[in-house]
Amino acid sequence: MLTPERIWTAALIVIGDEILSGRTQDKNVAQLASWLNVQGIRLVEVRVVGDDSDAIVEAVNALRARHDYLFTTGGIGPTHDDITVDAIARALDVGVEIDPQARAMLSGYYETRGGLTEARLRMARVPAGASLIENRMSGAPGIRHGNIFIMAGVPHITAGMLDSLTGTLEGGHPVLSAQIGCWVAESEIADLLAAVERAHEGCQIGSYPFFREGKTGANFVVRSTDAQALQGCIADLGAALERGGWPVFPGGI
Amino acid sequence: MLTPERIWTAALIVIGDEILSGRTQDKNVAQLASWLNVQGIRLVEVRVVGDDSDAIVEAVNALRARHDYLFTTGGIGPTHDDITVDAIARALDVGVEIDPQARAMLSGYYETRGGLTEARLRMARVPAGASLIENRMSGAPGIRHGNIFIMAGVPHITAGMLDSLTGTLEGGHPVLSAQIGCWVAESEIADLLAAVERAHEGCQIGSYPFFREGKTGANFVVRSTDAQALQGCIADLGAALERGGWPVFPGGI
Structure with a gap:
């Protein structure tokens, strides 16, 4: 929590x-x-x-x-x-x-x-x-x-x-983000994304599809103000995608 | 009118x-x-x-x-x-x-x-x-x-x-625009721009400065729904700039 x-x-x-x-x-x-x-x-x-x-x-x-x-x-x-x-x-x-x-x-x-x-x-x-x-x-x-x-x-x-x-305005914790990419149609893994997000409180996952070289892919961005939560979420997301047979590109495609 | x-x-x-x-x-x-x-x-x-x-x-x-x-x-x-x-x-x-x-x-x-x-x-x-x-x-x-x-x-x-x-939504007259450019600081000709705009009802002049090759310039965009008014305004603006000693680039820089 x-x-x-x-x-x-x-x-x-x-x-x-x-x-x-x-x-x-x-x-x-x-x-x-x-x-x-x-x-x-x-x-x-x-x-x-x-x-x-x-x-x-x-x-x-x-x-x-x-x-x-x-x-x-x-x-x-x-x-x-x-x-x-x-x-x-x-x-x-x-x-x-x-x-x-x-x-x-x-x-x-x-x-x-x-x-x-x-x-x-x-x-x-x-x-x-x-x-x-x-x-x-x-x-x-x-x-x-x-x-x-x-x-x-x-x-x-x-x-x-x-x-x-820079540095003169009061703020809170910066929103941290990490990204991974995958050659997958986001519609194939919509449930997986939602499940991983639900399992990681304080993290949001954004899904950003693209079309390149005639292929469909997507980048997934995890955002959180908590570095540890962010790392846990992106690691779980990567593992879930790999388990599904979709190789993951750390940092995005 | x-x-x-x-x-x-x-x-x-x-x-x-x-x-x-x-x-x-x-x-x-x-x-x-x-x-x-x-x-x-x-x-x-x-x-x-x-x-x-x-x-x-x-x-x-x-x-x-x-x-x-x-x-x-x-x-x-x-x-x-x-x-x-x-x-x-x-x-x-x-x-x-x-x-x-x-x-x-x-x-x-x-x-x-x-x-x-x-x-x-x-x-x-x-x-x-x-x-x-x-x-x-x-x-x-x-x-x-x-x-x-x-x-x-x-x-x-x-x-x-x-x-x-395209073509399925009801609209009015399209806003037409024409642009000229000039190697001049917009601050040097602010009064000229305002005067030309005032003299041409139904026309708006926008001034968009830039900095290139170490020099200051600006593009001026005239907008109007009336093609004739637009032509008159851009012609007068060009003539006024030329009279002031600033060569004009039709179409912008």
């Missing part, structure tokens, strides 16, 4: 017409999810909304109350379609102000790049009461307001912002 | 722990978005939820009432973590039943693949009152119930299901 533990949760709002039009393939969901796992925080919900103030306000207010942390990506650049800061300020019912530290950062960054224009100064605007998240990649910082973390849309800039937040 | 038109909207629920854990990079958002554009339907909201019945029920009931169409991807396979059909039946307050046509399809598909086991028969289960969506790739069909379209998680299977739905 595993000790019940406090589970820390997060949500993400991906903001941008370019994701909903299919123009841009989002990469921030997977990137944030992986980073949160290491911090011991579970990403439990993502919403993608367009560059639409009402949609952002609704999503922010629904999710910030429900989770320990809320992240947003996108819409914090200098152009007219960058409305994230204004929308979040509206959701929080606070004003928007120029952050002096952000202004200084931008001023330094643009000193050799044509100077701090009015458009660029937009990137120093924050919801009143915010602090900044370091951006090691370009001039404009991310923004923290309470439990809300406002990040860039460009994935490598968000990566840098996450890097600067 | 453009004639106001009925805008058809859709939402998508991506279902699966593997997306929220960062293990799997979702590809169905971009795929569905592109397909919907061609049908004249706008994807206006996406939610990603885990393999969690309550989360699925809440998202289904929030979104099905709000949009013309609701799509889901993921969780319709044969294993214990495939709970989409049961959760949607719960959301609709209907029972789950074996669809005879789906059973026949699966029976045929598995005839030479080890037979229709109980686990495989799970894939013939539908919320009562549903019809089927053809799956040209593998045995298990997608499911339609009212305005809800229940699709596979594996992208190439979903692609086949979308293909079989």
Whole structure:
């Protein structure tokens, strides 16, 4: 029996017409999810909304109350379609102000790049009461307001912002995972998977089929916050598959 | 002045722990978005939820009432973590039943693949009152119930299901788009972009910066349902950029 533990949760709002039009393939969901796992925080919900103030306000207010942390990506650049800061300020019912530290950062960054224009100064605007998240990649910082973390849309800039937040957020035990693969149709072993999961409390088994080289296979991912339980579950799963006549590939196929 | 038109909207629920854990990079958002554009339907909201019945029920009931169409991807396979059909039946307050046509399809598909086991028969289960969506790739069909379209998680299977739905859903005018690129920091031309957008009713301009070969650039996407308005807007934008001394790359960089 595993000790019940406090589970820390997060949500993400991906903001941008370019994701909903299919123009841009989002990469921030997977990137944030992986980073949160290491911090011991579970990403439990993502919403993608367009560059639409009402949609952002609704999503922010629904999710910030429900989770320990809320992240947003996108819409914090200098152009007219960058409305994230204004929308979040509206959701929080606070004003928007120029952050002096952000202004200084931008001023330094643009000193050799044509100077701090009015458009660029937009990137120093924050919801009143915010602090900044370091951006090691370009001039404009991310923004923290309470439990809300406002990040860039460009994935490598968000990566840098996450890097600067590493280790600063309270979390629980990280979710550990282990994977094995097998050339088997998941439908052949559905009962086996369910039985192994039932026998290992605190472990979840996910089944992810694929089709390669004209053959059907699946990878099985066991997740748990308990390293010993995880090892026991993946070992039992591997043994059960081998007994059934399906050779197992540790680490997945 | 453009004639106001009925805008058809859709939402998508991506279902699966593997997306929220960062293990799997979702590809169905971009795929569905592109397909919907061609049908004249706008994807206006996406939610990603885990393999969690309550989360699925809440998202289904929030979104099905709000949009013309609701799509889901993921969780319709044969294993214990495939709970989409049961959760949607719960959301609709209907029972789950074996669809005879789906059973026949699966029976045929598995005839030479080890037979229709109980686990495989799970894939013939539908919320009562549903019809089927053809799956040209593998045995298990997608499911339609009212305005809800229940699709596979594996992208190439979903692609086949979308293909079989092409032209069958009522939509409005497709959103057309045109793109130009420029080696310019978007912050230098933010005012220009806003002014061109204001001058072209019915057009939206999106600005998507990038960093390549050590240089800063941006692509600008104009979207409109009116082909003539779109052409006028992109031509004016290009001319304004050229006048400012920034050579334009038609089609984007």
